[in-house]
Amino acid sequence: MKSVLAITDDTVLATSVIVNALQELGNGDVANCDSQIITQAFSLNKLPLGASSMDVVISICRSAFPSDQMLEEISRVLKPGGVIFIHKTSQSVAVEKDESPALVRRLLIAGFLEAQETEKKIVSPSEVENLVIKAKKPSWAIGSSFSIKKPAKILPKIQIDDDSDLIDEDSLLTEEDLKKPQLPLVGDCEVGSTRKACKNCSCGRAEAEEKVEKLGLTSDLLENPQSACGNCGLGDAFRCSTCPYKGLPAFKLGEKVSLSGNFLAADI
Template identity: 35%
Template sequence: MPTAIINSGDQILFVAPSTTDQQHLLDAKSAFQSQVGSDGNVAFEAMERVPEAPLQNGTYNSIHSNLVFPSVSSHTAQALSQYLKALKPGGSLYLVEPVVIADLSNTSCPITRKESDIVSMLKLAGFVDVTVESSTAVSDESLIDFFHAWGVTKRVDQAVSRLSGKFGTVQIVAKKPAYEVGKKFALNFKKKPVKVEEQKKVWTIAADDDDDAELEDEDLLLDEEDKIKPSKEALTRPDDCEMTDGRRKACKNCTCGRADMMDDEEESNNVVTLDLMDETADDEIVEVDPTPKKVGGCGSCALGDAFRCSTCPYLGMPAFQEGERVTINAGMFASDDIDI
């Protein structure tokens, strides 16, 4: 049996298969009751009934399951979950279970679990500090008792020889976390108010713990020349552009803005004048800029409609050369050709 820590006044649950001899249960109760004293209590439950048993939450200091030898019962996930709920926070579970300790070849056995499988089940159920106290092989003499517990009566010697050294028991101790599963706590995210005195301290300047230290006068950091207000002429950028044909020409890598101004003037001068001659109306002069506007892949508007997109402003106009004066007869825009 696993080494159990039992204190006076503890509440203990003892779980065993329903096939366990009654005298073994009475002996176990007497042993546990003598340790918990009159203030404690020892309760019994059949292992087969644990998944549906009405066990009260957070009741027992320790649970001792399947400790009677020989036992061929296995713990289910539902039973382990019930144990976790019934234990008090920090309570302990002591269990014993038959396991396979070696790979079985050409041999069938009702027990297929290994030690690692039970440890994983306990951790998945929510137990912590899972410790394997012992894992030992069952002797051939004890194997006969296990086969009798399984109800095997024929060819027992042959079955024992096949499982010899491959079948054993494992003793494990696990604990419930030191908190109740599902318990809720309120988290306070409200910031503490800052006192006015503490806010003022943020802007307090300490000069090497010297209260009498003087700060530098900012006016002394300026010279007399720094205090003189600059004149408008001093702030005006000198016009050092080169003169060409009586005009100043932008320098290479111009940074004063004259290059941008000259580009704007050239675009304004690059205009084609169209005379719309109408026999019944006065002449009208419409000024348009025939320079192709490069939008997307556009750029061949001057070549005619075949090279113009659907949104081209020169759609319907004849081809032209940049800077050419184009004269168009207004008759082509007669009202009878236009649907209104």
């Protein structure tokens, strides 16, 4: 048995209006409906009904009824998935064109779904203007939460081709690269510290000996430098004009004098 609530801003509402409304709205057998009527509902702040107790609520009004507060009350007494019909009539003044969209917005803001204008007429067809708005209460409770199952992302399978073409490293080598390198002939210049440079010296010892000869130094003076005045090892600033070590860097007496690689290179 369906429970139906009819509310109106009029003082009196005929039961035949409710019967006609249920028949027009296609709510099945009217005899199996438990109907209740509340008149002058605009004076109420709260409907005297329990929460989620009505299947259908029919609002019949001539003024700006129902208010936003009354829409909250209607939503409270409606069962989840319940339907509300708002029927507004006007005998003397035509219904404004923008009144239907405004009422639809109010229903959506109040939490109803599928709010839209319908062509069904609830009251007598003698009325000049009729406006019927239908809406539905959500089947879920306001403030409820539920988890959304995200679809699992399946990663594409990567086909590994073991027979893929690989570059042969040997193919990158040329004939010149494959030839065995010819190592330079090892001379005897490095054999012994007192050996002189050979005729075909290529290690640089011949050039070093030429530098020493230009300075007038013997190998003994370089291997074991001595100084009669004691100033030869201090540098050119302390050496006399005939000093054999003139031009050489400072050194310690008794230690071998080593020449740098850029000894004869120009400073400028």
